[in-house]
Amino acid sequence: LPSGSGNGRFSSVDRDDTVVVEGGGRPLRGEVTPPGDKSISHRAVILGGVSSGRCAVRGLLLSRDVVSTIEAMRALGVRLTLDGDGVSASIEGVGLHGLSEPEQVIDAGNSGTTARLLMGLLSPQPFFSVLTGDRYLRARPMGRVTKPLSLMGARIAGRAGAELLPVAVEGRRLRGITYRPPQASAQVKSALLLAGLYAEGETVVEEQVPTRDHTERMLSYMGVALRRRDRTVCVSPPARLNAVEVHVPGDISSAAYLIGAVLINEGSEVVLRGVGLNPLRTGVIDVLRRMGARIEVVGERLECGEPVGDVVAKSSPLVGVTVEGSDVPRTIDELPLVAAVACFARGTTVIRDAAELRVKETDRIAAMAAELAAMGARVEEREDGLVIEGGGRLRGARCSSHGDHRVAMSVAVAATAAEGETVIEGADCVDVSFPGFFDTLESLR
Numbered sequence: 001l002p003s004g005s006g007n008g009r010f011s012s013v014d015r016d017d018t019v020v021v022e023g024g025g026r027p028l029r030g031e032v033t034p035p036g037d038k039s040i041s042h043r044a045v046i047l048g049g050v051s052s053g054r055c056a057v058r059g060l061l062l063s064r065d066v067v068s069t070i071e072a073m074r075a076l077g078v079r080l081t082l083d084g085d086g087v088s089a090s091i092e093g094v095g096l097h098g099l100s101e102p103e104q105v106i107d108a109g110n111s112g113t114t115a116r117l118l119m120g121l122l123s124p125q126p127f128f129s130v131l132t133g134d135r136y137l138r139a140r141p142m143g144r145v146t147k148p149l150s151l152m153g154a155r156i157a158g159r160a161g162a163e164l165l166p167v168a169v170e171g172r173r174l175r176g177i178t179y180r181p182p183q184a185s186a187q188v189k190s191a192l193l194l195a196g197l198y199a200e201g202e203t204v205v206e207e208q209v210p211t212r213d214h215t216e217r218m219l220s221y222m223g224v225a226l227r228r229r230d231r232t233v234c235v236s237p238p239a240r241l242n243a244v245e246v247h248v249p250g251d252i253s254s255a256a257y258l259i260g261a262v263l264i265n266e267g268s269e270v271v272l273r274g275v276g277l278n279p280l281r282t283g284v285i286d287v288l289r290r291m292g293a294r295i296e297v298v299g300e301r302l303e304c305g306e307p308v309g310d311v312v313a314k315s316s317p318l319v320g321v322t323v324e325g326s327d328v329p330r331t332i333d334e335l336p337l338v339a340a341v342a343c344f345a346r347g348t349t350v351i352r353d354a355a356e357l358r359v360k361e362t363d364r365i366a367a368m369a370a371e372l373a374a375m376g377a378r379v380e381e382r383e384d385g386l387v388i389e390g391g392g393r394l395r396g397a398r399c400s401s402h403g404d405h406r407v408a409m410s411v412a413v414a415a416t417a418a419e420g421e422t423v424i425e426g427a428d429c430v431d432v433s434f435p436g437f438f439d440t441l442e443s444l445r
């Protein structure tokens with residue numbers, strides 16, 4: 001696994017996991033292809049693993065989270081080989097009914113997507129399995145998945161009534177249900193759709209606010225006749241998933257952190273090639289444009305059922321905005337970045353309806369409030385979001401990642417335009433989604 005903590009001119013590693021980011025507002029210029037999309041990479045590995053044949057995957061993200069999914073699928077009997085370039089993989093699908101009982105506990109590491117999607121896949125298997133994760137994941141809510149799966153007939157035991165990992169799954173026959181998740185969560189929806197591939201009858205998920213639909217798109221691409229209407233998706237057990245070639249686009253969530261640095265450092269212009277532009281993921285582009293960002297999308301095309309294009313971003317004078325309602329699930333993983341960028345906008349930015357941020361890899365509302373305040377930002381923590389008074393100057397500080405990759409990257413972005421140096425402790429967690437993040441940022445400055 002490549003290391004994420006670069007040690008170029010821009011950032012230097014003084015302890016294993018501490019990175020120093022120089023401020024000063026140097027411009028970013030150049031071209032970069034962001035790493036593969038994390039959500040799509042997880043799905044390619046999981047669905048490829050139960051497809052009927054060999055799936056060739058290009059552009060796979062080899063980050064810590066996706067490696068957790070790869071190791072889990074291997075433990076279930078799937079052969080996956082990585083080619084020399086590290087971004088191509090060949091997956092020998094075992095078919096929907098070809099998985100085998102894992103001998104060991106499956107460790108999802110830091111990855112909520114691995115844990116929750118696998119619970120959906122494992123619940124209907126004719127074997128026993130145990131899932132756990134690192135200390136951050138073991139503190140995150142799992143009842144949102146174990147409860148609806150139990151309604152389908154799954155037998156899952158775990159800490160706090162199967163609210164917390166580790167959980168033990170005693171596979172059994174499931175029946176389809178109609179379910180309306182109380183929270184906007186693509187992981188919950190995807191877990192139920194995976195279980196629905198095996199459940200008797202029809203499994204229906206009715207979303208209140210639409211969330212990323214990569215599972216639906218990949219299932220359709222593999223030949224599954226999903227029925228989708230408005231915010232409802234229905235699946236019945238298919239005979240098989242066709243083996244396919246998958247080209248994973250660049251991750252817009254990773255790209256967003258580079259775009260944020262471009263916007264706030266005068267004289268910057270960067271081209272990001274091959275970025276995934278699924279409309280349920282592009283909230284960050286819409287929000288940043290509302291703030292005044294000069295962001296252009298060119299060469300939009302469809303690849304393997306997902307829209308892809310090149311993004312050109314230029315430094316821009318920004319104004320504060322309100323982010324709320326259906327903006328939130330479309331921007332969920334980029335809200336820490338929006339908060340960082342908002343410090344450099346004129347006026348007030350309000351992020352609300354975003355209580356989900358409190359149950360991510362860390363409590364991202366508390367973490368961003370603390371770290372931006374340490375850099376001198378005027379930021380107020382609310383139960384369901386943040387209020388940021390922009391326009392002030394930030395100064396370098398000693399900051400913590402809180403063990404969260406998106407917090408580490410947000411602090412680094414703010415640090416580029418601050419005065420002086422910022423020390424980020426626990427910066428190696430960027431490997432979770434963006435290995436080489438600090439080197440990439442440096443290469444553009």
Ligand code: S3P
Pocket residue numbers: 038039040042113184185186187188190212332333356
């Ligand atoms: C993801 C869904 C989102 C997102 C996460 C990836 C996915 O989580 O925050 O980074 O791949 O389905 P929720 O489903 O908990 O909102």
